Amino acid sequence: QVQLVQSGAEVRKPGASVRVSCKASGYTFTAYGITWVRQAPGQGLEWMGWTNVYNGKTDYGQKFQDRVTLTTDLSTDTVYMELRNLRSDDTAVYYCARVVSLAVDVLYNWFDPWGQGTLVTVSS
Amino acid sequence: DIQLTQSPSSLSASVGDRVTITCRASQNIRSFVNWYQQKPGKAPKILIYAASNLQNGVPPRFSGSGSGTDFTLTITSLQPEDFAVYYCQHSSKTPPFTFGPGTKVDLK
Numbered sequence: 580q581v582q583l584v585q586s587g588a589e590v591r592k593p594g595a596s597v598r599v600s601c602k603a604s605g606y607t608f609t610a611y612g613i614t615w616v617r618q619a620p621g622q623g624l625e626w627m628g629w630t631n632v633y634n635g636k637t638d639y640g641q642k643f644q645d646r647v648t649l650t651t652d653l654s655t656d657t658v659y660m661e662l663r664n665l666r667s668d669d670t671a672v673y674y675c676a677r678v679v680s681l682a683v684d685v686l687y688n689w690f691d692p693w694g695q696g697t698l699v700t701v702s703s
Numbered sequence: 704d705i706q707l708t709q710s711p712s713s714l715s716a717s718v719g720d721r722v723t724i725t726c727r728a729s730q731n732i733r734s735f736v737n738w739y740q741q742k743p744g745k746a747p748k749i750l751i752y753a754a755s756n757l758q759n760g761v762p763p764r765f766s767g768s769g770s771g772t773d774f775t776l777t778i779t780s781l782q783p784e785d786f787a788v789y790y791c792q793h794s795s796k797t798p799p800f801t802f803g804p805g806t807k808v809d810l811k
Contacts, residue, residue, distance in 0.1 A: 616802075624739075624802040624805070679752075687796075689749050690749060694746065695746060
């Protein structure tokens with residue numbers, strides 16, 4: 580079955596970096612994009628960015644433009660999300676998700692399935 | 704960027720109730736809206752894509768409608784497993800893929 584499995588919880592100090600992995604299985608990896616969404620404790624969903632796994636093109640949310648990088652390892656069907664210069668308000672659960680696209684008259688996108696989430700805690 | 708608002712922010716309902724959640728966009732986004740359900744401690748799950756299309760495997764008591772700036776998620780007969788938070792999402796062909804603030808549905 581289609582599955583995304585993320586790496587385990589991380590604890591970092593302010594100013595450090597973190598890298599979270601998202602390993603895909605059960606489908607042709609290069610046929611779909613991967614996106615990242617985060618959720619701070621008790622808060623809503625915040626879109627961070629996405630990558631076209633086939634050609635490596637990335638788009639980032641304006642809020643994260645300067646601090647996040649998405650990279651892909653085609654040999655292991657894994658996407659990595661690195662967030663730099665961490666602050667306490669980066670404490671959140673980080674999710675990856677597969678981007679499903681449907682071209683009808685226009686191109687529709689949605690996220691399915693999602694990984695299980697990775698808790699990143701930033702604390703001094 | 705397009706902003707999404709949802710109403711209500713929370714609601715209390717009973718099993719069997721009909722529930723309607725509204726999502727409003729700050730500008731015309733045609734049918735570029737998805738709906739997700741999130742239960743505590745779990746990842747979100749897609750329910751509806753492109754405003755009105757039911758994802759495979761989602762019960763038909765869920766439905767979506769709307770276009771332009773106003774969108775609705777309806778649950779025709781609320782079941783115990785439907786108590787969750789529901790998010791709308793703007794999903795045009797290019798990012799950003801903004802989410803609404805969410806609507807919490809809990810037991811009356």
